[in-house]
Amino acid sequence: NAGVTQTPKFQVLKTGQSMTLQCAQDMNHEYMSWYRQDPGMGLRLIHYSVGAGITDQGEVPNGYNVSRSTTEDFPLRLLSAAPSQTSVYFCASSYPGSLKAFFGQGTRLTVV
């Protein structure tokens, strides 16, 4: 029972590079979200999706793109990495009407 799987676990990027953080869940959850966690800031919502083909912006969406072509996958794209995007990124999923969100193990991203 894999739950929410994020890849890669660690990544170092140079300023200006692009990359995609992968998130997959095998629980058939309709809701999926991306958060970033920074010291002293807690978890902040980047983008979220309530189903395949539907996405919307959260609190800190600038510099990130998402798409949701399948229920299982919700990739997060960094268009042109900046040092301010150095953070730990978490993907979460849940059923509609459920207060329990399942989180992945996180991706630690460093932009130099």
Place this chain on the structure above:
Amino acid sequence: QKEVEQDPGPLSVPEGAIVSLNCTYSNSAFQYFMWYRQYSRKGPELLMYTYSSGNKEDGRFTAQVDKSSKYISLFIRDSQPSDSATYLCAMSVGTNFGNEKLTFGTGTRLTIIP
């Protein structure tokens, strides 16, 4: 001002002590209140949730909500070293189209000293 404020800690207490963790919020639309526990270098895991004022108990853990004061608490009785973690409060405006958008506190790092 942040929508959710949480005592940052860190907090260190001896094993067996009662621990009190707290959050305040400003958005009256929040209806659902959760506590997540996050071990070092892991993702958060839901510990407890509640949606009404009053207390909810689960073993050694009690979640308390006071909507009139916009204040929530998590109490841990008979604290154990395994309770050492960061505790995050989280809030949502509703379950139907709200649980995908959680608003978190900054987290309190708790250490239980054997």
